[in-house]
Amino acid sequence: MKIAVSATGGSLNAQVSSVFARCAYFVIVDSETMKFEIMQNPAEGMMGGAGPEAARQINDRGCRVVITGQVGPNAQRALESFGIEVVTGATGTVKEAVENYLKQK
């Protein structure tokens, strides 16, 4: 299963970004293999509509879970419509956030 984590940098050791739609990067982790890919967030600098756009990009990559600090209402609605699970309140590094999430499963 693919998990997208909003991040301030492009690595597993980067900090989880406190915002979803306007974060700099998404680190997409495969929970089975723990392999990851980096995606620059194309919605970061958008004037409006960043929430739906970021959600769409993540859905297109096949992610089923989003881990982040917080999500705005538009992003929330979009992620829900795609059936993507949203985990908020995450802090620390991307790696820690994913591990915490998998532990709680």
Place this chain on the structure above:
Amino acid sequence: MKKIAVASGKGGTGKTTFSVLLSKVLSKKYRVHLIDCDVEEPNCHLFLNFKEEFSEREDITVFTPEIDPEKCDYCGKCVEVCRFKALLLADKTFIKFDELCHSCKGCIFVCPKGAVKEGKRKVGEGFFSEIHKNLFLSFARMTVSQARPTPLISELKSKIDKKADFVIFDSPPGASCPVVEVLKDSDRVFLVTEPTPFGLYDLGIAFEIVKEMNKDVCLVINKSGENDFLIEDFAKKKKLEIVLKIPFSKEFAKKYSDGEIDTDFFPDFENKIFNLDYSH
């Protein structure tokens, strides 16, 4: 017909006071249509004898896409074309983000199946009222969740009393799109300011926009007093005329807070307004 915009860099500088004074005075001799363009917080009607039950009321709507599931084949072209990201397609369900939609109709244009239909979304209410036989007022109130005032302003502007000698636009506060929307159709702009450092700062911003738009502009000082030199220096530098000074008066302020803007209060005010040169 002369179209006059009353503007200021920010709210609370006496913009409404001046718009109402100007409208009331001019309507003694001319037919005047006052249009309150502050659709987020309209307030001119509070100072005029406005009665909602005697006014015309209408819903103001904007275009919103409605997708016909019979015709749609879910190709996703409408989602792709929308640069405001107001549409999403999750499997076979459309998600619309109303507050992101700019009603540009790009989605109608691009749909190969003719599946996007014209829908309507209410964004506010418009009011039109005859205050007396020479003075007409219109204003609009934006529906709370709606974040863009411009469609309401264009709607107000599209319904100008054709017989009016003067149209007065009370502009929204600030210096962004809605203000530009109001200013672009006016022949002359009155910038209302207060003689304080903050007032001067906001005036500077407002003036830049008006100048950029190549509008004929003059100044009005509200709460005029010993610090008028702040504005006078600015006016001299920019070669602007200060056409009117509204002195600060406790009695006037009291009446104002009771919802009254009294044209008789400043005795020479009427003459000054009629003697202003509107021929620009």
